Amino acid sequence: MSCPLCETPGGTLLWQDDFCRVVRADEPDYPGFLRVILNAHVKEMSDLQAADQQALMRAVFAAEAALREVMAPDKINLASFGNVVPHLHWHVIPRFKDDPHFPNPVWGAKLRGTPHAAPADVDAQLAAALSRRLVPGSGRE
Amino acid sequence: MSCPLCETPGGTLLWQDDFCRVVRADEPDYPGFLRVILNAHVKEMSDLQAADQQALMRAVFAAEAALREVMAPDKINLASFGNVVPHLHWHVIPRFKDDPHFPNPVWGAKLRGTPHAAPADVDAQLAAALSRRLVPGSGRE
Numbered sequence: 001m002s003c004p005l006c007e008t009p010g011g012t013l014l015w016q017d018d019f020c021r022v023v024r025a026d027e028p029d030y031p032g033f034l035r036v037i038l039n040a041h042v043k044e045m046s047d048l049q050a051a052d053q054q055a056l057m058r059a060v061f062a063a064e065a066a067l068r069e070v071m072a073p074d075k076i077n078l079a080s081f082g083n084v085v086p087h088l089h090w091h092v093i094p095r096f097k098d099d100p101h102f103p104n105p106v107w108g109a110k111l112r113g114t115p116h117a118a119p120a121d122v123d124a125q126l127a128a129a130l131s132r133r134l135v136p137g138s139g140r141e
Numbered sequence: 142m143s144c145p146l147c148e149t150p151g152g153t154l155l156w157q158d159d160f161c162r163v164v165r166a167d168e169p170d171y172p173g174f175l176r177v178i179l180n181a182h183v184k185e186m187s188d189l190q191a192a193d194q195q196a197l198m199r200a201v202f203a204a205e206a207a208l209r210e211v212m213a214p215d216k217i218n219l220a221s222f223g224n225v226v227p228h229l230h231w232h233v234i235p236r237f238k239d240d241p242h243f244p245n246p247v248w249g250a251k252l253r254g255t256p257h258a259a260p261a262d263v264d265a266q267l268a269a270a271l272s273r274r275l276v277p278g279s280g281r282e
Contacts, residue, residue, distance in 0.1 A: 043216075044205065044209070044216075044217050045201075045202050045205060045217070045219065046202050046205045046206045046209060046217070050199075053198065053202055054195055054198075057194065057195075057198050058191075060186075061186050061187050061194055064185065064186060064187045065187045068185070068187060075184075075185075075222070075223055075224050075227065076185055076186070076187070077220070077221070077222045077223075077224070078186065078219075078220065078221045078222075079218070079219065079220035079221070079222075079246070080218070080219045080220070081216070081218045081219075081220075081246055082216055082218075083216050083218070083236060083243060083244035083245070083246075084244050086216065095224060102224060103224035103225050104224070104248070105220070105222055105224075105246065105248040107245070107246040107248045107249040108248040108249065
């Protein structure tokens with residue numbers, strides 16, 4: 001069965017090990033929108049063993065912390081749906097009071113036209129912040 | 142500062158200990174829509190210590206497993222936003238291919254009018270399934 005998250009990185013690769021990866025999503029309204037993607041094709045968090053659940057959430061919370069350090073958002077939004085692509089991936093989204101959908105979820109009604117500005121080198125800054133928090137191979141227990 | 146999740150249960154209480162609670166949300170389109178709410182007023186997951194992050198996610202994944210047991214959804218959706226109420230709470234949503242928004246997130250465009258049917262005693266079944274998975278006081282380490 002064809003799966004885009006098995007066949008492609010799913011975004012601009014910022015960090016990876018043999019268990020999961022962190023990519024910056026191609027979402028023009030949301031610079032700094034990260035996705036944490038399990039490398040294996042698994043559908044639900046409760047399909048993982050507890051140690052792997054914890055390892056994936058450590059990467060999600062490291063992505064959250066990296067975004068807070070680099071972009072200082074007003075809020076972080078976290079979500080895992082998989083209705084279209086049933087391969088575990090977490091959306092980690094920096095939200096700002098002046099961003100296009102705030103306070104709605106980014107999947108809700110759009111209220112404004114202009115993205116909140118991000119540093120030109122946001123990818124490099126996020127990659128460095130992720131590397132300080134995540135050691136390859138340390139996730140999986 | 143007034144906070145509805147400090148001042149009210151936030152839904153029909155199905156399970157609780159001194160750390161967090163699981164409620165069934167009042168969402169007529171989504172019978173079985175659960176919320177896992179931290180009892181303390183904390184804004185972001187990365188504001189919690191690692192042990193408390195793990196404890197809260199254990200409750201989220203127990204809610205997911207309880208929903209899979211009782212309702213056999215086509216997919217589970219997980220999300221934590223807090224843009225309006227910045228008090229940590231997780232949405233744990235059983236999704237069905239014939240539900241009102243599938244495959245969109247429940248915050249996206251509505252495609253159908255009729256909720257996916259749930260058992261009349263869904264609250265009691267979910268409460269029992271949660272109690273089998275969560276021991277009060279065991280979450281916080």
